[in-house]
Amino acid sequence: MSKGKSTPIGRLINHLEAIETGIKYLFIPRMTVMYPEEVMELPEGYRGMIKYNKEICISCGLCAQICPADAMKMYLEETSLAKGGEKQAKPKRYPGINYTRCIFCGFCVDICPTGAIEHVSIHDVAFDSFEAQIFKPKDFETGPPKVRYKKPPRRVKPRMDPKRGITYEPAD
Amino acid sequence: MSEERTMELLIGPQHPSSGHMRLYAEVDGDIVVRLKPNIGYVHRTVEKLAETKKYIQIIPLVERPSLADAANHNLGYVLALEKLLGIEAPPRAQYLRTILAEMNRIHSHFYGLGIHGIMLGSSTIFMWGFADREIMIEMAQRLTGARLTYSYIIPGGVRRDLPQGFEEEMEKALRYIERRLKDYGKLFLRNPVTRARLEGVGVLRKEDAIKLGIVGPNLRASGVPYDVRKVQPYCAYPELEFDVAVREEGDSMARVLVRVEEIRQSMRIIRQALKQIPDGPILSENYLKMIPPKWKEFMETKGRVKFPAIMANLRPPKGEAISRVEAARGELVYYIISDGTTSPYRFRMVTPSFRNVVLFEHLIRECRVADIPAIYGSMDYFPPEADR
Amino acid sequence: MMNLMSLFRWILDLLFSPWLFVPLIFPGLVTVFLVILFIIWFERKLAAKVQLRYGPLYVLKQLGGAIQLVADLLRYLFAEPIIPAETDKLAFVLGPILLFGASCFPTVAIPVSSSFYAIRSDISLLVALGLLAFGPAITLIIGWASNNKFSLIGGLREGYITMAYEIPLFISALSMAALYGTMDLIEMVESQVGWKWGLLLNPLAAITFLILALMSTSRFPFEIVEAESEIVMGPFTEYSGILYGLTMGASYVKFYVLCLLFSIMFLGGWKPVPSFLSWDPIGPALVLLLKSLILMVLGVFMRAVYPRYRIDQALKIGWHMILPLSIGSVFLSLGLILLGVVP
Numbered sequence: 001m002s003k004g005k006s007t008p009i010g011r012l013i014n015h016l017e018a019i020e021t022g023i024k025y026l027f028i029p030r031m032t033v034m035y036p037e038e039v040m041e042l043p044e045g046y047r048g049m050i051k052y053n054k055e056i057c058i059s060c061g062l063c064a065q066i067c068p069a070d071a072m073k074m075y076l077e078e079t080s081l082a083k084g085g086e087k088q089a090k091p092k093r094y095p096g097i098n099y100t101r102c103i104f105c106g107f108c109v110d111i112c113p114t115g116a117i118e119h120v121s122i123h124d125v126a127f128d129s130f131e132a133q134i135f136k137p138k139d140f141e142t143g144p145p146k147v148r149y150k151k152p153p154r155r156v157k158p159r160m161d162p163k164r165g166i167t168y169e170p171a172d
Numbered sequence: 173m174s175e176e177r178t179m180e181l182l183i184g185p186q187h188p189s190s191g192h193m194r195l196y197a198e199v200d201g202d203i204v205v206r207l208k209p210n211i212g213y214v215h216r217t218v219e220k221l222a223e224t225k226k227y228i229q230i231i232p233l234v235e236r237p238s239l240a241d242a243a244n245h246n247l248g249y250v251l252a253l254e255k256l257l258g259i260e261a262p263p264r265a266q267y268l269r270t271i272l273a274e275m276n277r278i279h280s281h282f283y284g285l286g287i288h289g290i291m292l293g294s295s296t297i298f299m300w301g302f303a304d305r306e307i308m309i310e311m312a313q314r315l316t317g318a319r320l321t322y323s324y325i326i327p328g329g330v331r332r333d334l335p336q337g338f339e340e341e342m343e344k345a346l347r348y349i350e351r352r353l354k355d356y357g358k359l360f361l362r363n364p365v366t367r368a369r370l371e372g373v374g375v376l377r378k379e380d381a382i383k384l385g386i387v388g389p390n391l392r393a394s395g396v397p398y399d400v401r402k403v404q405p406y407c408a409y410p411e412l413e414f415d416v417a418v419r420e421e422g423d424s425m426a427r428v429l430v431r432v433e434e435i436r437q438s439m440r441i442i443r444q445a446l447k448q449i450p451d452g453p454i455l456s457e458n459y460l461k462m463i464p465p466k467w468k469e470f471m472e473t474k475g476r477v478k479f480p481a482i483m484a485n486l487r488p489p490k491g492e493a494i495s496r497v498e499a500a501r502g503e504l505v506y507y508i509i510s511d512g513t514t515s516p517y518r519f520r521m522v523t524p525s526f527r528n529v530v531l532f533e534h535l536i537r538e539c540r541v542a543d544i545p546a547i548y549g550s551m552d553y554f555p556p557e558a559d560r
Numbered sequence: 561m562m563n564l565m566s567l568f569r570w571i572l573d574l575l576f577s578p579w580l581f582v583p584l585i586f587p588g589l590v591t592v593f594l595v596i597l598f599i600i601w602f603e604r605k606l607a608a609k610v611q612l613r614y615g616p617l618y619v620l621k622q623l624g625g626a627i628q629l630v631a632d633l634l635r636y637l638f639a640e641p642i643i644p645a646e647t648d649k650l651a652f653v654l655g656p657i658l659l660f661g662a663s664c665f666p667t668v669a670i671p672v673s674s675s676f677y678a679i680r681s682d683i684s685l686l687v688a689l690g691l692l693a694f695g696p697a698i699t700l701i702i703g704w705a706s707n708n709k710f711s712l713i714g715g716l717r718e719g720y721i722t723m724a725y726e727i728p729l730f731i732s733a734l735s736m737a738a739l740y741g742t743m744d745l746i747e748m749v750e751s752q753v754g755w756k757w758g759l760l761l762n763p764l765a766a767i768t769f770l771i772l773a774l775m776s777t778s779r780f781p782f783e784i785v786e787a788e789s790e791i792v793m794g795p796f797t798e799y800s801g802i803l804y805g806l807t808m809g810a811s812y813v814k815f816y817v818l819c820l821l822f823s824i825m826f827l828g829g830w831k832p833v834p835s836f837l838s839w840d841p842i843g844p845a846l847v848l849l850l851k852s853l854i855l856m857v858l859g860v861f862m863r864a865v866y867p868r869y870r871i872d873q874a875l876k877i878g879w880h881m882i883l884p885l886s887i888g889s890v891f892l893s894l895g896l897i898l899l900g901v902v903p
Binding site: 011014015017018020021022025031043044045046047060062065066067068069103104105106107110111113115119158159160161162163164165166 | 225226228229230231232233296303304306307310311313314317318321323331332335341342344345347348351352355358359362363364464470474476477478479481483484485
C-alpha cells in the first residue's frame with residue numbers, strides 16, 4: 001500500500017481524496033439485514049439446535065462422553081415391568097440436553113453411531129424460564145420449539161457480489 | 173517539601189478504549205512519564221481446565237480465549253496432538269486447514285483495524301472493518317457451519333469438505349475485499365490526520381524488538397522478516413507461494429501497513445490453495461477404517477465426517493510434544509505432556525499477545541496522552557488472548 | 561368576541577415585534593432547539609449512510625427516525641441528574657446551564673433583515689464574536705468542579721485550544737469588516753450586491769473562518785475536548801440526565817451561531833429574497849436559516865471522514881498554518897480595497 005505524500009500540495013490532495021471517498025459512499029446501498037422483519041436463510045449444514053430420534057438410539061452414551069460443555073446427560077428411563085413372568089429388562093439410559101450449556105459444536109452429531117442426533121437450522125428461540133431450557137429425554141424427543149414471530153418475516157438469502165459484498169435476495 | 177508534578181491516571185477496565193485491562197499512567201501535563209499495564213482481568217484458567225478434560229474436549233476450550241482468531245489456535249493444538257498420537261492428516265485436509273486459517277487471518281486483521289480506527293476517532297473504519305469481516309465470516313459459515321467458533325480441525329483431518337459452489341463465491345468475495353482495500357487506503361491510511369497521529373509514534377527499533385522477544389506483525393514492522401510459516405512450515409505452506417510483509421520504520425503506521433499487506437498475501441494464498449487442492453479423503457486412514465461401512469456413502473455424498481468411537485476417549489502414548497503456528501497476532505506455541513490417560517498431564521499455551529505485553533511499558537514513554545490509544549491499537553493486543 | 565380577536569391580534573403583534581422575535585423565535589431559542597433536533601439526527605444519519613447502515617430508524621419509521629432527538633430529550637428529562645458528593649455543587653449544576661445560555665446569547669446581535677433586528681449598533685459583529693468567548697471559561701470551571709482527573713484534563717484542553725483559534729477567528733472576521741468598511745452586520749449584507757458575495761471576494765477569509773469554526777466547536781477532526789477514547793467525554797464525564805443533554809447541545813449551538821455569522825459575512829445573508837416569500841420577517845429568516853443549515857451539514861459530515869487530531873497538532877495548525885492565512889486575508893482585503901472592487 002503506497003504511503004501518502006508529504007508535501008503541502010500532496011496533503012491537500014489526500015484530504016480531498018478522503019472527502020471524495022466519503023461522498024462516494026453516500027450513494028452506495030446499505031448492507032444490513034433488518035432483523036426480525038427480514039430473516040436470513042441459513043446454509044445447509046448449519047449447526048443449530050439438536051433433533052433427537054429415540055427409535056434408532058442405542059443408548060451407547062458416546063454423545064454424553066464427548067460433549068465438551070457437559071450439556072448432554074444420560075437419564076435413567078423408568079422401566080416398565082413386563083407382563084407375566086418375563087425377565088425385567090435392564091434399565092436403559094437416554095440422553096437429554098441442557099441448552100444453557102450447549103455450545104453448538106456438533107461433536108455429538110458427528111459421533112452418534114446410528115445418526116439419531118441431527119442439527120436443525122433453528123437457533124433463535126426464546127424460553128420462558130431457566131428450567132425450560134433443560135430438556136429431559138421426553139422433551140428432547142419432541143424436538144426444539146418452533147420460532148414464533150409477531151409477523152411472518154421476509155426470508156432473504158445472502159449471496160456474494162464483487163461490487164457490493166453481500167447482497168440479500170428474497171428466498172423463494 | 174517535594175513538589176509533585178505527576179498525576180496518576182487510571183485508565184481502567186471501565187474506559188471506552190482500554191479493553192479488559194487496566195493501565196496505570198503517570199502523566200505530567202500532557203506527557204506520559206510511565207505506563208504500567210495491569211493484566212489478568214479475564215483470566216479463566218484455560219491451562220488448568222485442560223487437565224480435567226479429555227483431549228477432544230479441549231478443542232472448543234482453546235478456541236475461546238482468542239475468539240477473533242479461533243482457527244489458528246485450533247490448528248496449533250491439533251498439530252501438537254497429532255505429534256503425540258503419531259498420525260498425519262491427508263493432503264486434502266492440510267489444504268482445507270490452510271484455507272480456513274488464512275480466512276481467519278483476514279477477518280482477525282479487519283477486527284484489529286476496526287478497533288484501532290475507533291480508538292483514533294474514526295468510527296467509519298470501525299463500521300467498515302466489521303462489515304468486511306462479515307464477508308469472511310459468511311464464507312466460513314458455509315464451510316464449517318458456525319460463524320466464529322469453528323471447531324473444524326480434529327486430529328486426523330477436518331470435519332467437513334468444501335460445499336458446492338464455494339470456489340466461485342470465494343472468488344467474488346476476494347475481489348470485493350480487494351476493491352474495499354483501495355477505499356481504506358484513501359479514507360484512512362493516506363488521510364493526513366491519520367498519518368499525523370501514527371507516523372513517528374511509538375517507534376520500536378530492531379534491536380529492541382529482538383531483545384524483548386516480540387512476535388507477529390509488530391516484529392515484522394521493525395525490519396525482522398520472521399514468520400513461522402516460512403521458518404518452520406506446517407500444513408500446506410511448503411507448497412504455496414507468498415511473501416512475508418516487512419517494513420523498516422517500526423512506528424505505528426508501519427504496523428498497520430504490515431497488517432493490510434498481510435491481508436493481501438492471505439488472499440493470494442487462498443486463491444492458490446483453492447486451485448491446487450488435491451482430491452482425496454479428509455480424515456486419516458487410521459480413523460477411516462474404524463468407521464462402520466454403512467456411513468461411507470453418507471460421508472461421500474454429504475461431505476461430512478463421522479467420528480470413530482475412539483475419538484471420545486483418545487489415549488495418546490506417554491510423551492511430550494511442541495507445536496508452533498503463526499496466528500494472526502504472532503507466533504503461538506503449544507506444549508502438551510501426556511501420561512497415557514485421557515487428559516493431559518500438563519498443558520501449556522504461550523499466546524502472542526502475552527509475549528507483546530512488554531511493549532506497553534517499553535513504547536508508551538515520553539509520549540502524549542493521546543498517543544496511548546494510538547499505540548495500543550497499533551499493537552493489536554487482545555486482552556483475553558493474553559490472559560487465557 | 562371582539563375582545564378575543566383584539567387580544568389575539570395584540571399577542572401576535574407582541575410576538576412579532578423585533579425585540580421579542582429575535583431572541584425568542586429566530587434566531588433565538590425556538591430555532592435553536594429545532595436546529596439541534598434536526599442537525600444531531602442528520603449527523604447520525606449521514607455518518608450511518610457512509611458506514612453502510614441505517615442510523616436512527618424506528619422512532620417514526622415513515623420519516624426515517626426523524627424525531628429520534630425528541631425521544632432522547634424526553635429520556636434525558638426523566639433520567640436522574642446524579643450530583644456526586646465531592647464536587648463543587650453550585651458550579652457543577654450551574655455550569656451546563658450557563659454554558660448553554662452563553663452559547664445562545666450571541667443570537668441577540670444577529671439581524672434577520674434590513675429592518676428587523678433586536679439591537680442595532682455599529683459594532684454588532686464584535687458583539688456577536690465577543691459574546692461567544694464566554695464558553696471556554698465556563699468549560700474550565702466545569703472541568704475543575706467535577707472532581708475527576710479526566711474532566712480536569714478535558715477542561716485544560718479547552719483552555720489550550722482557545723489559544724489556537726480565538727486570534728485567527730477575530731482576524732479573519734475583521735478582514736471582512738475592513739473589506740466592507742463597516743462592522744455592522746446589516747450594512748455588511750447591504751454591501752454584497754448582485755454576485756459580489758464575500759465568498760468570491762475574499763475566499764481566503766472564508767476558508768479560514770470555516771476551519772476555525774470547526775476547531776472552536778469540537779467538530780471532527782478537531783474533537784479534542786471531548787475525545788472519547790482518551791478522556792471519556794472530557795469535562796462532561798460526570799454528567800447525567802438533563803445536565804448532560806445541555807452540554808451535548810451547547811457545542812452545536814455555538815456552531816450554529818458561527819454558521820449564521822458565516823452566512824451573513826460571506827454568503828449574502830438574507831439576500832436574494834425570492835419574491836413569493838418577501839413577507840417580512842419570515843422570508844429573509846427562511847433564506848438565512850437555509851444557508852446556515854447547509855453549512856452545518858457540511859461541517860457535520862466531517863465526522864464520517866476524519867479521525868481526530870492531537871492537542872499539540874491542533875495548536876500547531878492554528879499557529880503555523882491558519883494564522884498566516886488569516887493575516888494574508890487581511891492583506892487580500894486591503895488589496896481589493898485599493899483596486900476599488902468594493903466601493
